[in-house]
Amino acid sequence: MSESKDFLRKIVEEDLKSGKYKEITxxxxxxxxxxxxxxxxxxxxxxxxxxxxxxxxxNLRMDDTNPTKEDTKxxxxxxxxxxxxxxxxxxxxxxxxxxxxxxxxYAIELIKMGKAYVDSxxxxxxxxxxxxxxxAGKRGKYAERSVEENLxxxxxxxxxxxxxxxxxxxAKIDMSAANMKMRDPLLYRIRHAHHFRAGDEWSIYPMYxxxxxxxxxxxxxxxxxxxxxxxxNRDIYxxxxxxxxxxxxxxxxxxxxxxxxxxxxxxxxxxLELVQGGQVSGWDDPRLPTIAGYKRKGYTAESILNFCDxxxxxKANSMVDVAQLEFSIRxxxxxxxxxxxxxxxxLKVTIENYEGHEEIDAxxxxxxxxxxxxxxxxxxxxxxxxxxxxxxxxxxxxxxLTPEQPVxxxxxxxxxxxxxxxxxxxxxxxIKAKYHPDSKSGSDTSGIKxxxxxxxxxxNEAKTVEVRLYDRLFSTEAPEGVEDINPDSLRIIKxxxxxxxxxxxxxxxxxxxxxxxxxYADPIDYTDEKPVFNKIVGLKDSxxxxxxxxxxxxxxxxxxxxxDGEVAAMSDHEQTLFDKYTGEFGLxxxxxxxxxxxxxxxxxxxxxxxxxxxxxxxxxxVTNEVARExxxxxxxxxxxxxxxxxxxxxxxxxxxxxxxxxxxxxxEMAKTGEDPxxxxxxxxxxxxxxxxxxxxxxxxxxxxxxxNVAKFKAGNTKLLxxxxxxxLKSTGGKANPKVVNGLVHExxx
RNA sequence: UGGGGAUUCGCCAAGUGGUAAGGCCCUGGCUUUUGGUGCCAGUAUUCAUAGGUUCGAAUCCUAUAUCCCCAUCCA
Numbered sequence: 001m002s003e004s005k006d007f008l009r010k011i012v013e014e015d016l017k018s019g020k021y022k023e024i025t026x027x028x029x030x031x032x033x034x035x036x037x038x039x040x041x042x043x044x045x046x047x048x049x050x051x052x053x054x055x056x057x058x059n060l061r062m063d064d065t066n067p068t069k070e071d072t073k074x075x076x077x078x079x080x081x082x083x084x085x086x087x088x089x090x091x092x093x094x095x096x097x098x099x100x101x102x103x104x105x106y107a108i109e110l111i112k113m114g115k116a117y118v119d120s121x122x123x124x125x126x127x128x129x130x131x132x133x134x135x136a137g138k139r140g141k142y143a144e145r146s147v148e149e150n151l152x153x154x155x156x157x158x159x160x161x162x163x164x165x166x167x168x169x170x171a172k173i174d175m176s177a178a179n180m181k182m183r184d185p186l187l188y189r190i191r192h193a194h195h196f197r198a199g200d201e202w203s204i205y206p207m208y209x210x211x212x213x214x215x216x217x218x219x220x221x222x223x224x225x226x227x228x229x230x231x232x233n234r235d236i237y238x239x240x241x242x243x244x245x246x247x248x249x250x251x252x253x254x255x256x257x258x259x260x261x262x263x264x265x266x267x268x269x270x271x272l273e274l275v276q277g278g279q280v281s282g283w284d285d286p287r288l289p290t291i292a293g294y295k296r297k298g299y300t301a302e303s304i305l306n307f308c309d310x311x312x313x314x315k316a317n318s319m320v321d322v323a324q325l326e327f328s329i330r331x332x333x334x335x336x337x338x339x340x341x342x343x344x345x346x347l348k349v350t351i352e353n354y355e356g357h358e359e360i361d362a363x364x365x366x367x368x369x370x371x372x373x374x375x376x377x378x379x380x381x382x383x384x385x386x387x388x389x390x391x392x393x394x395x396x397x398x399x400x401l402t403p404e405q406p407v408x409x410x411x412x413x414x415x416x417x418x419x420x421x422x423x424x425x426x427x428x429x430x431i432k433a434k435y436h437p438d439s440k441s442g443s444d445t446s447g448i449k450x451x452x453x454x455x456x457x458x459x460n461e462a463k464t465v466e467v468r469l470y471d472r473l474f475s476t477e478a479p480e481g482v483e484d485i486n487p488d489s490l491r492i493i494k495x496x497x498x499x500x501x502x503x504x505x506x507x508x509x510x511x512x513x514x515x516x517x518x519x520y521a522d523p524i525d526y527t528d529e530k531p532v533f534n535k536i537v538g539l540k541d542s543x544x545x546x547x548x549x550x551x552x553x554x555x556x557x558x559x560x561x562x563x564d565g566e567v568a569a570m571s572d573h574e575q576t577l578f579d580k581y582t583g584e585f586g587l588x589x590x591x592x593x594x595x596x597x598x599x600x601x602x603x604x605x606x607x608x609x610x611x612x613x614x615x616x617x618x619x620x621x622v623t624n625e626v627a628r629e630x631x632x633x634x635x636x637x638x639x640x641x642x643x644x645x646x647x648x649x650x651x652x653x654x655x656x657x658x659x660x661x662x663x664x665x666x667x668e669m670a671k672t673g674e675d676p677x678x679x680x681x682x683x684x685x686x687x688x689x690x691x692x693x694x695x696x697x698x699x700x701x702x703x704x705x706x707x708n709v710a711k712f713k714a715g716n717t718k719l720l721x722x723x724x725x726x727x728l729k730s731t732g733g734k735a736n737p738k739v740v741n742g743l744v745h746e747x748x749x
Numbered sequence: 750u751g752g753g754g755a756u757u758c759g760c761c762a763a764g765u766g767g768u769a770a771g772g773c774c775c776u777g778g779c780u781u782u783u784g785g786u787g788c789c790a791g792u793a794u795u796c797a798u799a800g801g802u803u804c805g806a807a808u809c810c811u812a813u814a815u816c817c818c819c820a821u822c823c824a
Contacts, residue, residue, distance in 0.1 A: 004763050004770085031824050066823065123822060130820055134751050137820085168822055178752040180820050189822040208824045231753055232819050255754085257817095262760085268824095310772060312762050314755095317817050321760040324773050334786060368786055399784065408782055441782065453782040515783045543784040562798050564813045590801040594811050624802050624810045631810095659803060660766085708768075718768055718794080721805050725767030741804040 006313040008046065008254060012054055012223060021222040021249055024056030027094075028082065029212070029226075031063045032074035034268040035283040035290045036081040038304065038325075039259040045308040046256065047225055048087040058087070059219055061094035065211045067195035077283070081291040085301050096206075096215050097198045103206050104158065106214055106244060107169060107187060111150045115243050116187060117143050118153040119170045126168075129175070130183050136176030137183045143172065157190055160203035164190050169204075173239060181232045182239070185209050213237040214244075216251040224251045227258040228315065259311070260319040263472040264289045265479055279482060280473070286534055287473040287489050297470060298510055298520025298536035303332040322472065326537050333510060333518045333536070338364035338373065341410065341455040342498040342513040342533075344467060346384035348430045348459065351415060353437075354381045360441070362411040364507060375501035379412050382459035384497055389454040390431060392420060395547070399451035401431075408453040410514060414439035414446060455514045462497035465531040467519070469493065496533075503531055515539065570597065577602055585615035594623045600635045601627055607642035608649075617649040625666050639673030648676040656680065658687045658736055660728070689736040691743060694727065697735070698743055701726045712748055720744060 005013070015021050026047040030040060051058035060082055064070045075093070082089055110116035121129065121140045131137030145153070157167055169188035177183055187210040192203050213236070216224045224237070234253045241250050260266060265274075266289060274280050274288070283290055286297030294304065307328040311320050357380045364373040389400045389407070401407040406416040419432035439446035468490060473479075475486040502511060509521045517538035525532045570578060574596045581592035595602050605622045609615060626645065629638060648665060651657045657665065657680060668679045680686060688694060701723060702709055712719040723744045728735055 006762095029824090033824080063824065069823075126822075127820075132751085132820055135820095136751095165822065180752075183820085186822055191822080205822095207822075212824085228754070229818055230824090233824095234753095257755085310761080312772095314762070316755050316762090318761060321773065324761070327773060330785090339783075339785095366783075366786075367781080397784095410782060444782090450782080452784070455783080512783085512785080515785070517785095539783075539785050541784070546784085562814055564798070567812060588801070590811070594801080597811085620802055620810095627810055660805095663766085663803090663809085711768080716768075721767045723767090724804070728767075737804050739804090 007315070008223070008225060008256060008313055009050060009053065011254060012050055015222070016054065024051060024054040024223065025059070025219065025221045026051050026056065026223050026225060027059040027061050027216065027219060027221050029061045029063045029096075029215075030078050031066070031069070032071060032078060033066070033069040034074060034272060035077050035292055037266055037271065037288075037290045038261065038294065038307075039266050039289075040078075040081060041085060041291060041304050042259045042308050042311070042313075043225075043227075044082055044085055044087060045305060046313060048082070048085075050223070050225075052087075056222070058089070059094045059221070060089035060092075061096065061215065061219070063208070063212065063215075064095055064097045064195070064197065065206050065208060067191060067193040067198075067205060070196055072196050077292065084291065084295060085305060094215075094219060095197055096211050097195060099211070099215055099218055100198060100202055100206070102218060103211055103214055104204075107154065107206075107210070108151065109244060110171070110187075110240075111154060111169075112147060113243070114147055114172065116150070116169055116171050117145055118150050118157070118167050119143065119184075120167050123165060126186075130180070131175070133180060139175050139184065143170075143184070154188075157188070157204050158202070160192065162190055164192055166190060171210075171236070171239070173236075179232055179235050181209070182235050185236050209233055209236040210240060213240050213251070213253075214246075217241060217246050220249070221251040222249065224253045226253060226255055228255050228317070229258075231255050255315070256313050257315055257317050260317070261289060261322050261325065262319050262477040263322050263474050263479070265474070270481075273482075274473075277482065279485060286468070286470050296523065297534050298518065299329050300332050300336075300510075303329040306332065319478070329537050330518065330539070333512065335369055335371075337510045337512050337518065338507050339366060339512045339514050340364070340375075340499055340502050341377075341457055342465070342467070342496055342502070342511075342516070342519075343384045343386050343455065343457050343462075344469075344493055344496045344513075344516065345387040346457075346495075346497055347387040347390060347428065349383050349385050349415070349433050349456070350430060351381050351383070351433050351435045352418065353434045356380075360411050373507060375499075375505055375507070377411055377499060377501070378458040378461040379409075380458045380460055383409070383456045384459055384462065385409075385431075385454055385456045387428075390417070390428070392428070397543075397546070399543075400454055406436075406448055406450055408439070408441070408450045409456045410453040411441050412456070413437070413441070414444075414448050414450055455516075457497045457499050461500045463500055463503045463531070465496050465498050465503070465533060467493040467496040467533050467535065468522070469535045498531075498533075503528070510536070512539075581615075581619070585619070587616060587619050591619050591623050594627070595619060598627070598630075600630055604630075604635065604642055604645075608646045611643050612646035612650055614646075614649050614653055617653055618646065621645060621649055621662070621666070625663070629670050639671065640669040644669060644676055651676060651680065655689070655736075656686055658738070660737055661685045661687060661733060664733060685734060687736045688731060688734050689739050691739060694731075694735055694740055694743055697727050697730055698723070698740070698747055701730070702747060709748065720748075723748070 012024055028044050028047045048058040062075055119142045129137050129140055154169055168186050170184045170186055173182050173184055175183045186207050188204045188206055190203055191205050194200055237253050275283055280288055284292035284296040286293055307325050359376040360379055361374055362377045365371045391398055391402055394402045401417055403417050406414050408414045413435040415433040415435045417431055418434055420428055421430040423429050436446045439448055471489050472486055473489045474484045476484040511519050513519050518536040519533040520536050522532040522534050578592050578596035581587045581595055582589055595605055604626055608618050648662055652659055652662050665676050665679050708719050724740050727740045
């Protein structure tokens with residue numbers, strides 16, 4: 001595994017290395033209110049995968065805090081999904097509802113600390129009082145209740161003395177917080193509802209923001225991984241744990257981008273609509289992106305796992321091309337599954353010069369699949385081929401059977417077309433053909449060259465099967481609703497003809513129907529009398545692609561012009577500073593602008609300038625390096641001062657150090673607050689400018705990299721950076737880059 | 750609009766100051782009794798845009814643009 005790690009694994013590794021945690025614990029925390037989909041699979045793979053990689057644990061936990069939405073049937077579906085994907089939850093499912101008593105105690109604690117209160121505003125009032133994104137909210141009068149009153153009320157809420165909605169428990173944080181989520185979030189609501197596990201014991205239920213962080217803490221979770229939309233909730237997560245003083249190895253939340261796939265929908269709401277609206281046959285409809293759907297369609301767990309590995313984990317919202325998923329399943333099945341022949345749209349072929357009957361021994365696997373196994377393939381005078389494997393007037397590049405062009409019947413003989421039989425309306429109903437007796441597969445001495453081999457079945461022995469051809473559920477890339485549904489997402493072929501071994505031998509449940517795609521014996525509707533096969537995915541079809549009307553003409557890639565917004569005007573004071581900096585000090589306008597507009601920066605700059613008269617050098621360091629530190633902390637928190645920066649710039653000015661070393665020194669200063677001259681001395685960072693010392697190193701580098709020298713001389717001038725970098729590296733950054741640059745240039749000319 | 754995220758090829762995605770990884774898609778070629786597979790080759794002078802710092806910038810600084818999330822007693 002030399003591949004780069006995703007950002008979550010990097011965090012985990014750092015936390016392990018720093019000793020923040022001795023052991024890694026993650027959790028997969030779905031709410032049991034819907035069937036899991038492939039987005040859940042991504043989360044499962046992340047959480048269980050990280051636990052496995054770092055020898056930790058992952059808890060499967062049902063986040064069942066809302067009794068009105070959840071159901072035990074979803075719990076089963078969730079367990080199934082995790083198991084099917086090959087992860088182990090030790091047969092131990094955790095439930096947030098098991099923590100209700102503990103959660104209640106924590107709430108009491110918060111009330112006693114004066115950090116939570118019972119609010120009795122109506123729902124509308126609460127909404128109103130919350131304010132908007134631009135306007136601060138305000139507290140209602142109930143926020144002033146005493147601890148005793150709050151305690152009393154909350155206990156009575158629990159006892160069920162109040163009606164739904166009469167009171168709520170709220171955290172006392174900040175009604176004017178810029179983060180809306182922090183405006184006194186609700187912790188508990190009254191809900192006289194039957195909980196599928198807790199029964200009727202509770203009449204209050206905790207909210208997500210209160211229950212989740214504490215459940216993580218209770219379970220000893222170290223890394224609480226969730227999706228991006230919870231970023232705003234992280235503040236509450238931390239607030240609850242911090243306020244309750246829960247410190248030891250407490251969990252921290254990290255967010256990644258949820259999975260989106262084009263031509264499908266992933267939200268639970270939309271999925272539920274499709275199921276309830278009857279657009280699909282149920283949660284396990286093969287067109288749905290649910291785990292149950294993929295399973296029913298014939299996807300393997302491995303293919304889903306591979307897919308999740310391939311798409312990676314990051315923080316950018318993204319829409320993965322469904323072609324990537326299709327690749328995963330093809331790639332997986334290619335090496336696993338027997339090849340058989342099935343004719344979907346039969347065209348009868350009578351081989352006039354063939355008498356009798358034979359059975360051909362045919363391997364289930366092509367040469368490039370290292371698996372053993374074969375079946376008997378009946379061959380006779382009457383066969384069926386695929387209707388589009390014959391064309392009377394073929395286009396250029398058509399490889400299959402035509403009046404002039406013979407074709408091989410896969411595993412059998414070469415045939416030529418003799419006669420075309422049509423019905424009254426001109427449709428082809430049958431082909432009369434002749435076969436070439438010396439062309440039998442494996443012992444062909446006919447010398448006839450054919451362009452392709454087509455699949456076929458023997459008319460007498462073929463079995464009739466139902467084939468369900470699934471296509472993407474939505475025709476648009478980013479579907480909005482039912483109006484985007486692909487009318488051809490399901491095509492049922494009642495009378496497809498398959499070779500007999502598929503039914504009688506049943507060598508597998510998944511097959512490749514040669515030249516068509518991968519198919520799966522439907523686990524529910526398949527019977528011996530009426531076999532049913534689901535199309536998992538088609539084979540890649542470069543011929544079909546060519547013949548299809550060239551739909552997407554190369555879209556005009558007009559480079560979009562970006563209209564930049566206006567830059568805010570400077571205040572008079574800023575303008576004065578700007579003029580002084582550009583005029584008196586000779587700074588360029590960009591640097592002067594940055595400095596003038598930032599009070600802290602300009603102050604810092606002028607202070608350093610009073611120590612050292614090097615306006616340009618100081619300005620550069622202050623605008624670029626000091627500014628970075630100032631973004632992260634207050635000016636008063638800086639470990640270094642203006643005088644030290646002046647000292648640093650002085651060393652650059654008198655060429656003691658290069659600007660490259662200066663950055664290194666600066667980083668040290670920012671960390672330790674040490675004097676720059678001390679750092680330079682302690683680390684021996686004085687730069688080497690003597691060509692006599694540098695030249696031998698350059699020679700060595702050049703000798704070591706003949707390939708790159710050749711490339712450079714061939715015109716790849718980018719490589720100059722490579723050579724300079726190498727020299728700098730081997731001198732620990734001390735070589736004077738300007739000198740090195742000139743020298744390397746000279747050497748390689 | 751206040752706050753929080755994000756932006757590297759058609760789609761994902763590495764890269765964190767020194768030669769722009771990889772996969773999918775696509776395009777050629779070779780192999781092939783699957784127009785499949787496999788193999789080989791091609792595909793970003795450029796990292797949202799504009800400036801700045803530097804010998805050297807996708808990476809650091811400044812400004813701007815665009816997209817996503819937050820005003821459920823959902824999670």
